[in-house]
Amino acid sequence: MKRATHVLDAVLDVLAEQGIGALSVRTVAAAAGVSPAQVQYYYRTKxxxxRAGFEYAGEQFLAEIEAAQPKSIAGVVELWLPLDEPRSRRARVWLAYAAAAVVDPVLQKENAKLDRELRQWYVDAGLTEDVAAQLFAMIDGATLQCLSLPLAERRALVDRTVGAFLAKLAVPGSM
Incomplete structure (x- = not known):
């Protein structure tokens, strides 16, 4: 499929700042500073x-991981959790996508596939399947809770939940 990164950046802006309910060809066009016809040239439907916005956000996250080269599972977890504004923005995009996936069968299937791939990454990094699933669920829950707290309070929540869980596993580099 054709790509227009300026349009995808606008999709992420709308999702992060206004949520999925505000996402439309018109709002994306306004955010990108282009005509609705240009947005529809690349992306026909909401x-x-x-889908394109979430894929783009995922690519950005993977690029961030590659650039940071975390040395541990805890390092990867740290990059995901919304402990600063750029990660909070990405987490709000993820939340909008996850909410859409609950009611859209196509997105639901794509989301389930992505979840399996992410859990497998943790298994490949040395965790059992059960522990990988627990960690994945804990990251999701901690992300939601963090988004409802002021930035200054998020680190304490992460340390006493995800950090404590990783420490019990004796995962190197626990938070």
């Missing part, structure tokens, strides 16, 4: 915008 679901196309959501």
């Amino acid at each position: 679901n196309d915008l959501v």
Whole structure:
């Protein structure tokens, strides 16, 4: 599929700042400073915008991991959790996508596939399947809780939940 990164950046802006309910060809066009026709040239429907935006956000996250080269599972977890504004923005995009996936069968299937791939990454990094699933669920829950707290309070929550869980596993580099 054709890509227009300026349009995808606008999709992420709308999702992060206004949520999935505000996402439309018109709001994305306004955020990108282009005509609705230009947005529709690349992405015909709202679901196309959501899918492309989430894929783009995932690519950005993977690039961030590659650039940071974390040396531990805890390092990867740290990059995901919304402990600063850029990660909070990404987490709000993820939350909008996850909410859409609950009611859209196509997105639901894509989301389930992505979840399996992420859990497998933790298994490949040395965790059992059960522990990988627990960690994945804990990251999701901690992300939601963090987003409801002021930035200054998030580190304490992460340390006493995810950090404590990783420490019990004796995972090197626990938070």
